[in-house]
Amino acid sequence: MWVPARTVAPMASTTLLDAAPGARLRLDDVTRAADGRGVPVQLGLDEIGTPLHEVTFVVVDLETTGGSPAGSEITEIGAVKVRGGEVLGEFQTLVNPGLAIPPMITVLTGITNAMVMAAPPITEVLPAFLEFAGLGHGTVLVAHNAGFDVDFLRHATERMDLEWPRPQVLDTVALARRVVTRDEAPNHKLSTLAALFSTAVTPDHRALHDARATVDVLHALLGRVGPLGVTHLEDLATATDPVPARRRRKVSMADGLPDTPGVYQFVGPGGEVLYVGTAVNLRRRVRQYFTAAEKRARIGEMLDIATGVRTVPCATALEARVRELRQIAELDPPYNRRSRRPERRPWLRLTDEAFPRLSVVRRVPATDLHRALGPFSSRGSATAAMEALQEIAGLRRCTPRLPAVPRAGANACVLAEMGRCGAPCTGGQDGRAYAVAIAPVRAALASDVDQAVATIRERIAGLAAQQRYEEAATERDRLRALLQGARRTERLRPLVTTPEIVAARRRDEGGWEIVLVRHGRLAGTAVSPHGADPMAVVASLRAGGEAVPPPADACGAAPVEESELVADWLEQAGVRLVDVVPGPEPLACPVRGAARHEVPGRG
Structure with a gap:
């Protein structure tokens, strides 16, 4: 059953120097x-990877009683193990299928019922084959039309409660389709390729003969794909890709x-x-x-x-x-689509005037961070959040700057006539009354969105009850935009206002990954090797890290995407704060913040 191979000389070992x-x-x-x-x-x-001449291939061929594992059985297994062009061993045996071989299969393969009567069953053959093949240890399983052979082998292992080793599989049919043209061969059958490449063995539908022929076909095909960049084990996984x-x-x-x-x-x-x-x-x-x-x-x-x-x-x-x-x-690479204009993220803030209104802006001073939401992913999202807040209070929407005392002859807009604006432009509201009216908006900008969320959800429920579903969907989308913007603000505001954070995370391979953050910007990163004192690395990192002064603009020390990457890292399980130079607010999310509320979906 198992034919020993001739001795193969081992390759000379190489000493590699690892940089500290x-x-x-x-x-x-x-x-x-x-x-x-x-x-x-x-x-x-x-x-470097594993060169193909160092890869062990097990080329297998099966003969069966039919074309599918469901209702058919294996009658013969033939396999050849090769590496670097040398045959390491061969495996061949008939298998008693436990059922009659159809006459057409006998005509095709020459295997008769009498031949397999004394052969061992698959329950004895399969463990021996798996031991010979050594699959699951970097060995590549090769077959011509591999799906057929692999399906039978996997089905047999499952029936025997054995674990299929899930080897890397290479199909010589698929490989041939990549490099053998129709001008060279009318099809990619094993017999056709064997004739094209003048294999030493002619395939005849006997397992070992076909496996030996497949070995020669494999070597010929690998010779053709080598100039295409398929030179290492890692290349085989994509060798048949179009x-x-x-x-x-x-x-x-x-x-x-x-x-x-x-x-x-x-x-x-x-x-x-x-x-x-x-x-x-x-x-x-x-x-x-x-x-x-x-x-x-x-x-x-x-x-x-x-x-x-x-x-x-x-x-x-x-x-x-x-x-x-x-x-x-x-x-600004021409083929990158994302993150090319991080400074253009819009914000939502109240204007600084006697009767403030909401405005979508590109820049927010750091001193106004508590009076703004953002940055938003797009102007459309910022506008939707603005419309959500405008609906919860009698917030004016006109753009002229209003004086504290109304101008003579001023006229109110249609929103005042509809009762949706207190008309401070005509004296309908003084500064004190207007401030009371827009208090929910100020609260939302300061991370307390409870009242705003409750009001909008009540409106959504009312619209749905009236079967005004399109209007309800619009309100839902506005609420989603508001919550997403508020969550981002609450998450980044403590980070960008904190002068310095030193944090560490234990590495899987040992030692520590150490990160230095200043005003939301990654100022340096270090790795403390296993067994070393991490505090010495921390001291070196703090001394040599990038100096980051307090930014003049909100989130101005780094692009928003960078601060969000830092926040993602800090929120990982296992991250420990080594030291924090505190800022004007604690490094935490507010208890009554937007994160408490579920962002509505589109379902």
Whole structure:
């Protein structure tokens, strides 16, 4: 059943030098690596990947009583284990299916009922095959029309209450479709490919013979896909993807990139930055662009133009994501759609006048942070939130600046006639009465939205009761916009007004990830190795971190997206506050804030 292989000489071992991890990475240091212009990097095997000549392939072929595991059984298993072009072992046995073999199957395979009568059942054969194959340990399972063979093997393991090892599977049919044209072969049957590549064994529907022929076909196909960039184990997962050959060849851009967090830049023929992205594993992420997983037409266009990749390795994933935001804002790459204009986020605030009104603005002074909501994701969202607040109080909506004493001859608008405005323009309200009327609006801007939410929900219920569903939906959308803006304000306001935060999170591999935040801006990040004193790293980080003065504008020390990334990190389970230099308000969300209320959905 198990034929021993000839001895294969082991490869010479290589000693790799690991660079000592730096205790601190300054956020403003920009380095280039693995692009031919930076400092040389000594790569480890896990960074390079596993070359195909070091991969163990188990090529299997089955003969069965039918075309589906449901109602059919295996009658023969043949397999060949190969690595680097050398045969490591072969496995072959007939299997007693426990049922009669149909005559047409006997004609096709030559396997008769008499031949399998004394053969072992699948319950004895399958464990032996799985032991031979060694699947689940980096071994790749190969078959021609692999779905057929894998389905039978998996179905058999499930019936025996065995665990299917879920190996990486390579289908030589799918691989042949990528590199064998119709001009070369009329189809991609095993017999056709065997004739095309002049295999040493002619397939004849016997399991071991067909497996041996598939081995030769596999080697011929791998020789063809090598120039297309399929040179390592990691490439096999996408080797059959419908990716243009010119693009797949560019996968070599990822060669030598580190398996660390960082930022990558695709650059064009003139060295211009086309696209900026971030990754927790730079090499793996860049490789994904050259597979079928990348379906964006615009990015495909960018990849066709790109001539190289520059990377900025980072100590932590948070640093990488922040660097990405800053580089997009600075470089304005043509193929990045998001985060290119972070400074244009709108706010909602009360104007500073005798009879204030709500206004959507682009800038809010830091001193007015408690009189504004935002920033909102769009002007439409800010306008919807403004309309929600305008409906809960007799807030004027006219834009002229009104004096404390009404002008002679002033006329009220139609809203005053409808009872929806107190008409301070004509003296219908004095300053004191107007302030009382708009108190719910001031409360909402100061993080107390309870009254506003209750009023709007009551209006929604009334409209729904009258079957005015479209109007109710409009009110619901306004309420959603208001709550989302209020939640963002409540979340970021304590962060951006706090002069300094030092926090730490334990790393899975040991040691600590340490973050320095000043006024909502990431001022530095560091990694304290396992066994080292983290407080020494904290002291170094605080001394060398970016100096961030109090911003003149609300959320002005950093783009809103950056402050939200920092807030996400701080809210992770396991994050510990090491030290806080307190600001004007506590580093916490208000008890009676918008976070208490559910954001209404569209259902």
